[in-house]
Amino acid sequence: MEMEACARCGECLAWCPAYAQDPRESICSRGKLGSLKRIVTSGLNGEEMKEFLEGLYECSACGQCHIVCPVRINTHELWERARESLVKAGIPQPEEQIKHLTAIRECNNSFAKPQTERGLWAETAWRAGLLKEPVRLWKEYQAPVLYFAGCTASFDPAMQTVAVQSARLLQEAGVDFSILGPDEPCCASKLRRMGDPGFADAAQQRADLFLRSGIGRIIVSCAGCFKGLHSDYAGILPASVEVLHLTEYLDRLIREGNLTPTRNVPMKVTYHDPCHLGRHNQIYREPRNILHAIPGLSLIEMRRHGPFSLCCGMGGGLKLAKPEIQKKMSAARIRQAEETGAEAIVTPCQTCQMGLMTGTEATSSGLKVYHITEMLIRSVCPEADRAHIEKAFTETETG
């Protein structure tokens, strides 16, 4: 029905961030819907199928086409279902995506690292004096709140700052929390993004783990994991398990007076809405509230923001399938950020942060890219800012 509903108006084409970098009909939703319809009716020839597959995977599943679609076709879910159906029919994902998915299935993290290393960021941070107290493991202490760091903030040395700062901010606010550490699973949402048929089973296993462990509230700092646990697990994880994004929780803590940004952060910044947080989960207000609460910080919106925020290209496995397109997409976003005259672009997603950094490199931009926790840390406890954390972690590694 969705294929028949397309009015071929071209609105998706006018807004698609991937089409903006590679203007071929097969890249935009209109083209993909047309091809899907033909697959069902008359079939595609070899060349047409190749082009369709290219379009299907040259997509960050950002959901912009769904937002602007006048007839509200659920496009991003349709692409995920199409990917899954093709895989089931023996037409696999691009090679780099397969490697990534294999790592998740086999190692329970997308970095193909031993799970025993997953919670090491917390130990290192505590030893380096970056935390107020050690972060306890869930198996030792079942706190009212579970902090879910996700694969990137747990394993990527460049992004462990996010996990450390998130934990420190929760401590500053007096939140009683623990982490799963080596027992923390990959959220498996990437399986769904890239059409892996094993997603439902993987999600059920994770949901069972949370329920078995008696977890009632999960705070997630990764936008992708949040989309996974909050949205993709709908109908799998009972609503009794509350899943909140870190920005929602921090905003609440600030409003309730448990966390007070006091120090001046005299900066002009612009805010990048991650697709998984904004368009997919409607979290637009909370991160902005946090930025507004920081003294001295001024926020300037980009031309495209909120539901119309331009994707940096890091979602949906696009970076793996077509890194050159991701680079162009993030460069386009950086140029929009530069138009505002801001000195930094702030985002609450470490994946977007990495993606945007690709853009600053590609455009040789002087614009700084920060995670939102960095801004808040500078106002609450600057001794745990990025520079301090990186220095401490480097010393720990070398020492």
Next chain:
Amino acid sequence: MGLVLSVGFYTCFLFFVAGYLVRMVTWAQQAPPRVLPGKTLTLPVFLNALVDILLLRRLLRANDVLWLGEWTFHASLVILFLRHLRYILEPSPPFVYAMDIPARVAAWLLPASLIYIGAMKLVIEKKPYISSYNFMLLGLMMVSCVSGLVMKYSLPADIVDIKHFTMGLVTFHMGISPESITFLFHFVIFLVLLVSLPTHMFAAPLTMIEARQREDDLPYLLHEK
């Protein structure tokens, strides 16, 4: 000529109806929308979706310049459709008479909105913004509008002959076709449009209802508010 037009009409109409019957069956067999078990469409959700459909609310949000043209086009089309019911209903219901003045306005607004939409897409946006299929539809609609206006204001056809002919079609009493060339042209364009009508006319309202239902059933999913 009457026989040819009548056969043409029945063929096109059968093609149109059969096409949609097949689609309806296919849609019904498809997997249901992603909703929680036990949830059904409620009146508030339906009314919300109805407003989406009637106002093209999503397009208004994404592209207000184009919305003006598209809404005018669709509203004019509905008015003219209702007014044209007088050719196949006897006696014509009061709402058809009430459409007289609105239809006179819509008859001009429809081609104007088509020109506006075409200009917006071709001039303001990039060339591939408009699909070749929509180009064809816009062209057919424009020809239909112009022939209708010519019939109304320049080369009037005998309305009694037309009604006699069209009533004959719907009552299966094939009669003589009106002699007006403009009418013949207008009618043939209508038949071409009938078989090439975009499928979104029927599927789009359903996806719009489904979207609202998804929002209501999975409020914590908050996909697309």
